[in-house]
Amino acid sequence: MEKKLPTIEIIEKYCKGCHICVEFCPTKVLEMKGFVASVKNLEACIKCMQCELRCPDFAIKVTP
Amino acid sequence: MAFDYDKYIRPGKLPHIWCPGCGHGIVMKGLIRAIDAVGLEKNNTAIVSGIGCASRLPGYMDCCTLHTAHGRAAAFATGVKMARPEMNVILVGGDGDGTAIGGNHFIHACRRNIDMTYIIMNNNIYGMTGGQFSPCTPTGAKASTTPYGNPDPAFDVAKLAIGAGATFVARGTAYHATQIDKLIVEAIQHKGFSVVEILDDCPTTYGRRNKFRSVIEMMNRLKEVAVPVKAAEKMTPEQLEGKILTGVLHKVEKPEYTAEYAKVIERAQAAK
Numbered sequence: 001m002e003k004k005l006p007t008i009e010i011i012e013k014y015c016k017g018c019h020i021c022v023e024f025c026p027t028k029v030l031e032m033k034g035f036v037a038s039v040k041n042l043e044a045c046i047k048c049m050q051c052e053l054r055c056p057d058f059a060i061k062v063t064p
Numbered sequence: 065m066a067f068d069y070d071k072y073i074r075p076g077k078l079p080h081i082w083c084p085g086c087g088h089g090i091v092m093k094g095l096i097r098a099i100d101a102v103g104l105e106k107n108n109t110a111i112v113s114g115i116g117c118a119s120r121l122p123g124y125m126d127c128c129t130l131h132t133a134h135g136r137a138a139a140f141a142t143g144v145k146m147a148r149p150e151m152n153v154i155l156v157g158g159d160g161d162g163t164a165i166g167g168n169h170f171i172h173a174c175r176r177n178i179d180m181t182y183i184i185m186n187n188n189i190y191g192m193t194g195g196q197f198s199p200c201t202p203t204g205a206k207a208s209t210t211p212y213g214n215p216d217p218a219f220d221v222a223k224l225a226i227g228a229g230a231t232f233v234a235r236g237t238a239y240h241a242t243q244i245d246k247l248i249v250e251a252i253q254h255k256g257f258s259v260v261e262i263l264d265d266c267p268t269t270y271g272r273r274n275k276f277r278s279v280i281e282m283m284n285r286l287k288e289v290a291v292p293v294k295a296a297e298k299m300t301p302e303q304l305e306g307k308i309l310t311g312v313l314h315k316v317e318k319p320e321y322t323a324e325y326a327k328v329i330e331r332a333q334a335a336k
């Protein structure tokens with residue numbers, strides 16, 4: 001069965017580039033692109049929601 | 065679905081003013097999830113603060129909010145709760161606001177055991193005013209006012225609250241985001257004065273003076289220093305050296321102040 005990929009939305013105008021989501025993602029899904037976070041490898045996402053929970057700026061939304 | 069924070073945030077208020085990587089935003093999100101989980105009605109919930117970066121939090125919340133004078137959140141909140149005991153009252157603020165200028169209000173709110181929840185964001189510094197040391201700055205740490213290292217011992221906020229009579233005391237960290245809402249939920253549901261200390265980070269005024277090269281290093285410190293109370297029971301004093309206990313640290317039942325005050329009113333009316 002094909003696994004359903006989550007959607008990860010990054011609200012760029014809220015992101016302050018703190019690196020928290022990138023650093024603590026257990027499967028390295030995210031990366032910094034300049035000053036904002038962006039999705040590098042969506043397939044690796046295990047939908048743990050830690051990036052969304054820890055983002056201090058309400059800038060990342062994961063819909064599993 | 066992703067959690068809908070917008071339901072609790074005043075339209076147009078984001079992005080907030082906090083610096084990149086400041087933990088106050090993580091705490092605000094935990095508070096929002098907790099309010100949602102308990103099912104508090106926005107119009108029946110007052111969020112009260114003093115002054116400081118942490119104390120800016122109520123301005124973003126689409127609830128009944130009060131941004132008061134430095135250190136005076138507990139005094140104003142007590143007024144709200146006495147006038148409207150049916151309201152849910154939540155205080156928020158920083159370590160400077162709560163333990164320096166507001167220390168007196170803090171201990172007496174604990175002593176009275178009035179049914180409110182106090183979330184204290186402890187980043188070990190006066191962030192807003194440029195990094196002066198607070199009563200929660202660790203010994204030896206650098207602040208703008210202690211460039212050669214702080215000679216003072218720091219308060220343990222949780223122990224202070226327990227000693228002063230708070231009936232629910234818990235501690236979490238900005239790194240352990242999933243735990244924040246759980247602790248706040250329990251604090252809100254507890255009848256009496258509940259204190260939730262969140263170990264927080266101020267990369268801008270504390271981190272850069274104290275050899276933290278990045279937000280990530282500050283987050284890693286929170287991750288490493290925290291030991292859940294249950295795990296600590298199986299650890300030796302040597303293993304616990306330099307660690308800080310997290311989780312629910314204290315929970316007892318005692319008469320609650322607004323209920324006791326209602327009895328005073330009854331007695332006074334009967335005596336007429």
Ligand SMILES: Cc1ncc(C[n+]2csc(CCOP(=O)(O)OP(=O)(O)O)c2C)c(N)n1
Nearest residue numbers: 116117118134158159160161189190191192
């Ligand atoms: C009566 C009074 N004294 C001093 C100040 C200046 N002041 C504003 S915020 C602050 C400290 C805030 O520190 P804290 O509560 O730890 O919040 P943080 O900024 O670290 O989140 C001080 C001393 C003030 N606003 N009012």
Ligand code: SF4
Nearest residue numbers: 025045046048049051
């Ligand atoms: S949900 Fe978990 S695995 Fe997916 S991007 Fe966020 S932190 Fe990484």
Ligand code: SF4
Nearest residue numbers: 015016018019021055
């Ligand atoms: S945690 Fe939030 S603010 Fe920080 S880099 Fe990631 S999306 Fe941006």
Ligand code: SF4
Nearest residue numbers: 082083086117191266
């Ligand atoms: S100065 Fe410190 S406490 Fe204030 S917003 Fe910046 S990081 Fe947060």
Ligand SMILES: [Mg+2]
Nearest residue numbers: 158159189191
């Ligand atoms: Mg502070």
